Amino acid sequence: MQRSGERRRALERAVFLGADHFMVVTDSNGVIVDMNPAAERDLGYAREELIGRARPNIFHDRDEITAHAAERGFPVGGTEGGRLAYLRAMRGQREWTFVRKDGSRFPALLTITSLFDDDGSLLGFLGVGQDLTERKALEDKAHRATQRLAAAMDAMSEGFMLFDAAERIVVCSERAKQLYPLVADLMVPGAKFEDVLRAGVALGQYDLGGMTGEEWIADRLTRHRNPGPPFEQQLADGRWLQISECRLDDGGTVGLRTDITRLKRSEEALRAAAEFRAAMLAAAPLAIISSDRNGRIILWEGAAEALFGWRADEVLGRSNPIVPADAWAEYMVAIETQIREGRSLHGVETVRRRKDGSLVEVSISTAPLYDGTGAIVGAIAVIADITERRRAQAAQREYQDRLRVALEGADLGTWDYDPVTDIVHWDERARRLFGSDQETIAYEEVMGLIHPDDRDCVRQAVEIAQDANGDGWFQAEYRVVRKDASQRWVMARGRAFFAEQGERGLVRFIGTVADVTERRAVEERQARARKALEIAQRMEALGQLAAGMAHEMNNALTPIIGLTEIAIQDVAPEQAEGLRTVLTAAKRAAETVKRVLAFGRQAESSPGPHDLRAALQEANRLVRTALPGSVTINAALDDAAPWTACDPSEVQQVMLNLASNAAAALKGRHGRLSVRLDGVDIAQGTSLLPPGRYARLVVADDGKGMDAQTQAKVFEPFFTTKAVGEGSGLGLAVVHGIVTGHGGAVSVDSAPGRGATFTILLPALPPPVPGEVGQPASESQGNSSHTP
Numbered sequence: 001m002q003r004s005g006e007r008r009r010a011l012e013r014a015v016f017l018g019a020d021h022f023m024v025v026t027d028s029n030g031v032i033v034d035m036n037p038a039a040e041r042d043l044g045y046a047r048e049e050l051i052g053r054a055r056p057n058i059f060h061d062r063d064e065i066t067a068h069a070a071e072r073g074f075p076v077g078g079t080e081g082g083r084l085a086y087l088r089a090m091r092g093q094r095e096w097t098f099v100r101k102d103g104s105r106f107p108a109l110l111t112i113t114s115l116f117d118d119d120g121s122l123l124g125f126l127g128v129g130q131d132l133t134e135r136k137a138l139e140d141k142a143h144r145a146t147q148r149l150a151a152a153m154d155a156m157s158e159g160f161m162l163f164d165a166a167e168r169i170v171v172c173s174e175r176a177k178q179l180y181p182l183v184a185d186l187m188v189p190g191a192k193f194e195d196v197l198r199a200g201v202a203l204g205q206y207d208l209g210g211m212t213g214e215e216w217i218a219d220r221l222t223r224h225r226n227p228g229p230p231f232e233q234q235l236a237d238g239r240w241l242q243i244s245e246c247r248l249d250d251g252g253t254v255g256l257r258t259d260i261t262r263l264k265r266s267e268e269a270l271r272a273a274a275e276f277r278a279a280m281l282a283a284a285p286l287a288i289i290s291s292d293r294n295g296r297i298i299l300w301e302g303a304a305e306a307l308f309g310w311r312a313d314e315v316l317g318r319s320n321p322i323v324p325a326d327a328w329a330e331y332m333v334a335i336e337t338q339i340r341e342g343r344s345l346h347g348v349e350t351v352r353r354r355k356d357g358s359l360v361e362v363s364i365s366t367a368p369l370y371d372g373t374g375a376i377v378g379a380i381a382v383i384a385d386i387t388e389r390r391r392a393q394a395a396q397r398e399y400q401d402r403l404r405v406a407l408e409g410a411d412l413g414t415w416d417y418d419p420v421t422d423i424v425h426w427d428e429r430a431r432r433l434f435g436s437d438q439e440t441i442a443y444e445e446v447m448g449l450i451h452p453d454d455r456d457c458v459r460q461a462v463e464i465a466q467d468a469n470g471d472g473w474f475q476a477e478y479r480v481v482r483k484d485a486s487q488r489w490v491m492a493r494g495r496a497f498f499a500e501q502g503e504r505g506l507v508r509f510i511g512t513v514a515d516v517t518e519r520r521a522v523e524e525r526q527a528r529a530r531k532a533l534e535i536a537q538r539m540e541a542l543g544q545l546a547a548g549m550a551h552e553m554n555n556a557l558t559p560i561i562g563l564t565e566i567a568i569q570d571v572a573p574e575q576a577e578g579l580r581t582v583l584t585a586a587k588r589a590a591e592t593v594k595r596v597l598a599f600g601r602q603a604e605s606s607p608g609p610h611d612l613r614a615a616l617q618e619a620n621r622l623v624r625t626a627l628p629g630s631v632t633i634n635a636a637l638d639d640a641a642p643w644t645a646c647d648p649s650e651v652q653q654v655m656l657n658l659a660s661n662a663a664a665a666l667k668g669r670h671g672r673l674s675v676r677l678d679g680v681d682i683a684q685g686t687s688l689l690p691p692g693r694y695a696r697l698v699v700a701d702d703g704k705g706m707d708a709q710t711q712a713k714v715f716e717p718f719f720t721t722k723a724v725g726e727g728s729g730l731g732l733a734v735v736h737g738i739v740t741g742h743g744g745a746v747s748v749d750s751a752p753g754r755g756a757t758f759t760i761l762l763p764a765l766p767p768p769v770p771g772e773v774g775q776p777a778s779e780s781q782g783n784s785s786h787t788p
Contacts, residue, residue: 016034016036017036017037019036019038019128020038021038021128021129021130021131022035022036022038022039022041022042022043022108022128022129022131023035023036023038023039023126023127023128023129024039024050024126024127024129025115025124025125025126025127026124026125026127027123027124028122028123028124028125030125031052031053032050032051032052032053033051033052033124034051035047035050035051039129042098042100042106042108042129042131043098043100043101044100044101044102044104045101049101093109093110093111093112094109094110095107095108095109095110095132096108096110098129106131106132106133107131107132107133107136108129108130108131108132109129109130109132110127110128110129111127111128111129112125112126112127113125113126113127113128144372147370147372148290148299148369148380151290151367151368151369151370151380156173156175156256156286156365156382157175157258157346157347157365158175158256158257158258159173159175159176159177159178159179159241159256159257159258160172160173160175160176160254160255160256160257161173161176161187161254161255161257162252162253162254162255163193163224163252163253163254163255164250164251164252165250165251165252166192167192167193167194167224167225167253168189168190168191168192168193169187169188169189169190169191169193169196170189170252171189172187172188172189175257176257179239179241179257179259180200180205180235182200182203182204182205183196183199183200183203183205186199193221193224194217194221197217197220197221198213198217201213201216201217204236205235205236206233206234206235206236207234207235207236209234223243223245224245224253224255227245227246227247227253230242230243230244231243232260238261239259239261240259240260240261240264240420241257241258241259241260242257242258242260243255243256243257243258244256244258264418264420264421265418265420265421265423286302286303286382286383286384287301287302287303287304287306287307287308287381287382287383287384288301288302288304288380288381288382288383289301289304289320289322289380289381289383290369290378290379290380290381291320291335291378291379291381292377292378293335293336293339293377293378294319295319295320295323295328295331295332295335296317296318296319296320297315297316297317297318297319297320297321298316298317298378299380300312300315300316302382304383307354307360307362307383307385308321308322308352308353308354308355308360309354309355309356310355321353321355322352322353322354323352323353324351324352324353324359327350334366334379335378335379338366338368338376338379339368339376339377339378339379342368342376343368344365344366344367344368345364345365345366345367346365347363347364347365348363348364348365348366349361349362349363349364349386350362350364352383360385360387361385361386361387361390362383362384362385362386363383363384363386364381364382364383365381365382366379366380366381366382367379367380368380412429412512412513412514413426413427413428413429413430413431413432413433413512413513413514414426414427414429414430414510414511414512414513415427415430415492415494415510415511415512415513416508416509416510417443417508417509417510418508419505419506419507419508419509420507422442422443422444423440423441423442423443424440424441424442424443424446425439425440426439426440426441426513430513433480433488433490433513433515434446434449434480434482434490435449435480435482435483435484435486436449447459449480449481449482450478450479450480450481451478451479451480451481451487453479454478454479457476457478458476458478461474461475461476462474462476465494465495465496465509466496466506466509468498468505468506472495472496472497472498473493473494473495474492474493474494474495474496474509474511475491475492475493475494476491476492477489477490477491477492477516478490478492488515488517489515489516489517489519489520490513490514490515490516490517491513491514491516492511492512492513493511493512493513494509494510494511494512495509495510495511496508496509497509497510553589557586557589557590560582560586561583561586561587561590564579564582564583564586565583567579568580568583609643609644609645609765609767609768610643610644610645610646610647610648610651611643611767612641612642612643612644612646612651612677612695612697612762613637613638613639613641613677614648615646615648615651615652616635616637616651616655616675616677616697617635617637618648618652619651619652619654619655619656620633620635620655620675622652622655622656623655623656623659623673627659627662627663627673628663630666630669630670630671631662631663631666631670631671631672631673632670632671632672632673633672633673633674633675634672634673634674634675635674635675635676636674636675636676636677637675637676637677638677638678638679640678640679641677641678641679641695642679642693642694642695642764642765642766642767643695643764643765643766643767643768644695644742644762644763644764644765645742645743645763645765646742646762647742650738650742653734653738654734654735654738654739654760655675655699657732657734657735658699658732658735658758659673659699661701661732661756662699662701662703662756664703665701665703665704665705665755665756666701666702666703666704667703667704671701671702671703672701672702673699673700673701674698674699674700674701675697675698675699676696676697676698676700677695677696677697677698678695678696679693679694679695679696679764680693680694680696680761681693681694682694682761689744689745689761692763692764693764694744694761694762694763694764695761695762695763695764696759696760696761697759697760697761697762698757698758698759698760699757699758699760700755700756700757700758701755701756702755703755703756704752704753704755705750705751705752705753705754705755705756706748706750706751706752706756707751707752711748711750714732714748715732715733715735715736715746715748716733735758735760739760739762742762742763743762743763744760744761744762744763745760745761746758746759746760746761747759
């Protein structure tokens with residue numbers, strides 16, 4: 001047992017003497033009783049100088065001990081005894097600054113351990129110190145390397161961030177802080193990624209996309225901890241960022257933040273370039289090169305070797321090999337300027353040389369390179385190969401040229417809707433068709449150019465095309481109203497494109513637009529001609545039937561009226577009253593027969609040259625007596641209105657029927673009947689009338705109006721919207737028959753709640769020589785009349 005203890009002590013002594021760390025042993029009162037050779041080496045004291053000394057802290061930085069104790073409320077009083085008591089109380093491991101015998105200082109990690117004998121009594125203390133000078137130097141070197149990396153990242157147009165395995169920020173470029181201005185002050189080394197996220201959510205930095213703050217933070221942390229393909233992030237101020245993250249071997253994470261707002265708002269050419277650039281950044285094809293003020297390479301990192309062919313050991317300390325000889329002078333001037341002015345350059349496009357002598361097109365972003373004192377000692381550059389981008393741009397230009405020629409040949413305009421910005425981009429042909437001079441226009445502004453009656457159907461077609469469950473195709477034919485109030489019919493076709501990954505949302509909506517005004521006009525003329533033919537055929541058949549019935553009724557009514565008039569003369573007055581009732585009823589029936597004959601064009605008429613204005617003045621007096629007092633009549637009869645070949649009595653019949661129709665539409669409420677007469681020239685003619693000059697009679701009311709279905713049948717015989725017993729439905733049919741019988745045409749324009757406007761066109765005649773048949777005996781003065 002004794003021998004075993006001796007062997008253990010001998011082993012401990014060997015370890016003590018051979019240890020590379022310095023060791024000092026004190027008794028329980030702090031008197032040095034032993035120290036190993038490493039202590040002599042590191043502290044500069046000989047063993048004999050310290051054995052027996054009761055002040056083991058003579059080789060500590062006393063001021064450091066005093067300050068550290070004061071921070072923790074330990075009253076050392078600035079005395080050696082107080083400092084010793086503090087050191088005893090701070091048993092364990094801690095980093096201290098030590099002072100050698102020659103006064104030099106060095107950092108060391110000190111571990112203080114209590115020593116006990118076999119019965120548990122305190123024998124003293126063992127202090128083990130590790131010189132940290134070399135490690136500190138390495139840390140300082142690493143720190144300087146980190147600074148150089150940060151300078152390199154600041155030269156990038158993208159925001160760069162590096163996190164350690166504990167998700168703390170190690171490096172954060174200034175560009176990254178600029179992308180997150182609300183939390184920029186928090187993006188410092190040592191900050192936890194999650195803390196920065198939570199602060200950003202609280203300050204409104206991000207667009208949460210409908211998620212709660214906790215849901216959004218959880219999703220973002222999941223993406224950060226499980227890096228995948230690049231993804232997009234929207235900020236609350238409307239900007240978009242693309243985030244590329246990659247896990248490192250040591251558990252840390254490196255990431256790039258790229259502002260892609262302008263890319264998302266660009267046309268297809270810029271979108272193609274953005275996709276290429278995103279793919280390029282995802283593969284990190286960036287060369288990071290730093291040179292001193294003499295143009296010698298001092299940093300060769302990233303994709304420098306892959307891009308240019310030289311290894312780092314081939315170029316470090318040598319003149320920059322990638323600069324062509326004929327550009328060397330310019331290159332040195334640029335470095336000197338950058339050192340003098342301390343400014344950064346971004347996206348400078350030029351050519352650089354590879355190891356095999358070939359030239360490569362590159363984009364260079366540079367920034368000043370600072371040393372540890374803050375002095376500019378050179379420049380650092382981030383270089384990207386743009387050869388493929390240049391080829392893509394050339395191919396895109398060629399494609400756009402071909403597309404432009406094709407669209408010009410087909411006379412098609414193009415439009416491109418960006419759902420993110422809600423902006424429509426359209427070419428010159430599309431702008432000209434809509435009457436706009438804006439190269440880009442908000443979606444709602446486009447809708448404002450569409451005729452109000454067509455907007456709902458266009459919106460519905462757009463919604464169907466943008467339904468993520470549909471095929472995405474869009475087609476609509478509608479009217480546009482231009483600034484000069486002219487209208488054009490257009491046919492728009494297009495297709496919506498959706499995101500293929502994640503939630504299927506709309507990312508683009510493109511199409512063409514063509515002017516179909518002439519085609520619509522032809523179709524409308526054809527439709528009116530077919531409708532007119534159908535009505536004429538029906539009217540002819542009904543007219544023949546009505547004329548036959550009217551003749552039979554007239555034959556029956558003639559003796560009734562004649563004999564009743566004779567009988568009234570031959571009977572007593574008290575008996576004549578009943579006969580007068582019979583006579584009145586018979587005359588009313590005869591009047592109905594006359595109207596039926598007029599409808600069937602069998603009644604006798606005397607068309608000839610007549611002043612339509614004079615006939616209408618007489619008709620207005622009859623209308624005034626026939627209408628209730630609640631209806632106001634406004635008449636504007638142009639003195640220069642042309643004469644027509646007409647029967648004045650039939651003109652009066654037309655006015656009475658139209659007035660009766662207006663009174664029925666007003667239904668006893670206060671309203672207005674407007675009558676206007678003038679002349680109009682028809683240059684191209686219509687399906688119903690040849691070109692020429694016409695007298696135009698416009699009769700309008702502000703009644704309840706008619707829908708399209710009612711307008712289509714309003715001139716048909718026996719069609720009426722009145723209740724049973726309120727009308728026969730012949731009034732407007734008679735108007736139609738009289739007008740067409742005079743070689744004219746009648747049309748109606750109405751809508752529910754907007755009243756109805758009837759327009760009658762009759763062929764014009766030159767006024768006759770005074771004294772000819774049809775000339776009225778006297779002319780009314782003035783060109784308008786008003787009947788209250």
